[in-house]
Amino acid sequence: MKRSLSGKVIVITGASSGIGAATAIACARKGMHLVLGGRRADRLEEIAERARSHGAKVELLVGDVCDHANAETLLDLADERLGGADVVFSNAGYSFERPFTSTSDAELRRMFEVNFFASIELGRLAAARWIASKRGGHLILCSSCVSKFPLPYQGIYAATKAAQAMVARSMRHELAPLEIEVSTVHPITTRTEFFDTAAAHSGFEASQAGKDGVPDHAPRFFVQTPERVADAILRAIQSPRSEIWTSWIVRFSAALFTLFPGLQDRVMSRQAASARPRHPIEPPTG
Numbered sequence: 001m002k003r004s005l006s007g008k009v010i011v012i013t014g015a016s017s018g019i020g021a022a023t024a025i026a027c028a029r030k031g032m033h034l035v036l037g038g039r040r041a042d043r044l045e046e047i048a049e050r051a052r053s054h055g056a057k058v059e060l061l062v063g064d065v066c067d068h069a070n071a072e073t074l075l076d077l078a079d080e081r082l083g084g085a086d087v088v089f090s091n092a093g094y095s096f097e098r099p100f101t102s103t104s105d106a107e108l109r110r111m112f113e114v115n116f117f118a119s120i121e122l123g124r125l126a127a128a129r130w131i132a133s134k135r136g137g138h139l140i141l142c143s144s145c146v147s148k149f150p151l152p153y154q155g156i157y158a159a160t161k162a163a164q165a166m167v168a169r170s171m172r173h174e175l176a177p178l179e180i181e182v183s184t185v186h187p188i189t190t191r192t193e194f195f196d197t198a199a200a201h202s203g204f205e206a207s208q209a210g211k212d213g214v215p216d217h218a219p220r221f222f223v224q225t226p227e228r229v230a231d232a233i234l235r236a237i238q239s240p241r242s243e244i245w246t247s248w249i250v251r252f253s254a255a256l257f258t259l260f261p262g263l264q265d266r267v268m269s270r271q272a273a274s275a276r277p278r279h280p281i282e283p284p285t286g
């Protein structure tokens, strides 16, 4: 039976744009109330106004997910102002494209801090509150289809998403007896600000990555809207499942590549060839 969404409370990180913003609006349309996090206050306000126009109560937290108190404060806002979170969508994240050999230790650690540690910490704290209150809940982590694909020049990003998925998978079984659901979302290429941010972090213009805001190597018939991902998330809140995929073809390819790693190597070496002109590897000097 589908769970009702009306009156339920969702906490969303990375709600100022893209998938997080689309999920916030989709949830508001279904009668949910929201706690929204992100660093850009103006963008959060904009999303909050749209959500309020659908009747949602909305609380905002402007801040970095890596800040010490960010996760606790998001959950406090849900508890103190809205009666407690029913769903937590840990979504904030970013990527860059860089040869592994020129990725600094600081860049590597920062990406794990944002994409992995902060998302897992929010999940851990939410689960602790759900256990203490015996109310149950649903934790959703925004992973990616690349959790299953070792994309050349994006290995660190793929590793953060695979790590999230692995922890979520095991948490799901630990927490199921306590009425706590755990899911991961595995979006394919989605038209958001993600690729502009990635280009900026990668040190090249967005136009070098792709003409229309998504990379040239992504087949255009695969590119999705954030609203489509949001709809899949809503369906999963109503009927929880472990993995939320938005493309059956890509899900099937992931399974095929696991069975036939040689096939995956052939596809990935073509990906590497198309990205290589952006990343000449300099020979060591001296």
Ligand SMILES: NC(=O)c1ccc[n+]([C@@H]2O[C@H](COP(=O)([O-])OP(=O)(O)OC[C@H]3O[C@@H](n4cnc5c(N)ncnc54)[C@H](OP(=O)(O)O)[C@@H]3O)[C@@H](O)[C@H]2O)c1
Binding pocket: 013, 014, 015, 016, 017, 018, 019, 020, 037, 038, 039, 040, 041, 043, 063, 064, 065, 066, 091, 092, 093, 094, 095, 114, 142, 143, 144, 145, 186, 187, 188, 189, 190, 191, 192, 193, 194, 195, 197, 226
């Ligand atoms: N777009 C895709 O093709 C795609 C595919 C698979 C998975 N994903 C995943 O989907 C999630 C959402 O990405 P998107 O596509 O919607 O991109 P987006 O439009 O760039 O959204 C990213 C969100 O994360 C927030 N964020 C980033 N770093 C943060 C930090 N340190 N502290 C707080 N908030 C932070 C950003 O808000 P502020 O800048 O305001 O802080 C923004 O709201 C990410 O986890 C991404 O890895 C995206």
